[in-house]
Amino acid sequence: xxxxxxxxxxxxxxxxxxxxxxxxxxxxxxxxxxxxxxxxxxxxxxxxxxxxxxxxxxxxxxxxxxxxxxxxxxxxxxxxxxxxxxxxxxxxxxxxxxxxxxxxxxxxxxxxxxxxxxxxxxxxxxxxxxxxxxxxxxxxxxxxxxxxxx
Amino acid sequence: xxxxxxxxxxxxxxxxxxxxxxxxxxxxxxxxxxxxxxxxxxxxxxxxxxxxxxxxxxxxxxxxxxxxxxxxxxxxxxxxxxxxxxxxxxxxxxxxxxxxxxxxxxxxxxxxxxxxxxxxxxxxxxxxxxxxxxxxxxxxxxxxxxxxxx
DNA sequence: GGTAAATAGGACCAATCCTGTCCGCTTTCC
DNA sequence: GGAAAGCGGACAGGATTGGTCCTATTTACC
Numbered sequence: 001x002x003x004x005x006x007x008x009x010x011x012x013x014x015x016x017x018x019x020x021x022x023x024x025x026x027x028x029x030x031x032x033x034x035x036x037x038x039x040x041x042x043x044x045x046x047x048x049x050x051x052x053x054x055x056x057x058x059x060x061x062x063x064x065x066x067x068x069x070x071x072x073x074x075x076x077x078x079x080x081x082x083x084x085x086x087x088x089x090x091x092x093x094x095x096x097x098x099x100x101x102x103x104x105x106x107x108x109x110x111x112x113x114x115x116x117x118x119x120x121x122x123x124x125x126x127x128x129x130x131x132x133x134x135x136x137x138x139x140x141x142x143x144x145x146x147x148x149x150x
Numbered sequence: 151x152x153x154x155x156x157x158x159x160x161x162x163x164x165x166x167x168x169x170x171x172x173x174x175x176x177x178x179x180x181x182x183x184x185x186x187x188x189x190x191x192x193x194x195x196x197x198x199x200x201x202x203x204x205x206x207x208x209x210x211x212x213x214x215x216x217x218x219x220x221x222x223x224x225x226x227x228x229x230x231x232x233x234x235x236x237x238x239x240x241x242x243x244x245x246x247x248x249x250x251x252x253x254x255x256x257x258x259x260x261x262x263x264x265x266x267x268x269x270x271x272x273x274x275x276x277x278x279x280x281x282x283x284x285x286x287x288x289x290x291x292x293x294x295x296x297x298x299x300x
Numbered sequence: 301g302g303t304a305a306a307t308a309g310g311a312c313c314a315a316t317c318c319t320g321t322c323c324g325c326t327t328t329c330c
Numbered sequence: 331g332g333a334a335a336g337c338g339g340a341c342a343g344g345a346t347t348g349g350t351c352c353t354a355t356t357t358a359c360c
Binding site for chain 3: 177178179193196197200201207208209210211212213214215
């Protein structure tokens, strides 16, 4: 179904909550109650977001997480990459040196790259702010996501 | 990794081989040897392609499969839909009535639709012929896959 | 008319991947 | 010094997918 992992979905939701701006700092337990997600899961999501540099974690009592950048500067592609790894539709991507045993027989060798690039490009153009909907984002549907050849 | 299923990948490869045009008819065992894929898998792929109307199966001895349409008329989105189901990045899509228990808490409710539409649009624009590369396709990289806002 | 070859359809098992959770450690405020 | 919170890793359960096999049906050839 071309689905991205559930963690990625959670990541966007958590980021959106973090950007709601009433408080600059949110704790993982607090975010858990506000999102309706289980607390250990939210903690895991925040850890991944912190490692990827989208949020900053402040340790110690009265600690918590805050956005490292405004949501409008976080492209969706970055969230997906943090949780799901590189954005690519097939396993045989970007180089793909000899890891496919039918390589010499494969008629589509290397042809997937432009497709992957197109998907990547689309996901780089939309930001989490636009998904959250409470920002300076353009109203949906996104004009920049329409394709040139239409 | 935003990957589509391996079967889909096989589907494209098998379609590409079917379109190589030397013979109009190919048997599943024959395609298996020509693609380097195990025969039962190729058979399964062909059955799915036949159900989806992209290839036609001719039963009986001297039977086989042939393309129902030229590859240039088979968009990549159709192959993906046949193997992986509807093209959507998240589970909460297109309607999504009450199947998400945190629905009332979710700040990104319904916002994914334009993203999904953009991906769908990109995958409808490219055909299997272009992936196969032996056709009347435009040379890569595909100009129609570039986004408008660049 | 019989046999062989090939598709059609479905069921099945194994393996992989993902999810969700938990633990111990470190840091910081009160 | 204690409590609260983040950090890092490990781990088991479950769902999904991949790959295989079996049987029935159809058709060409002898």
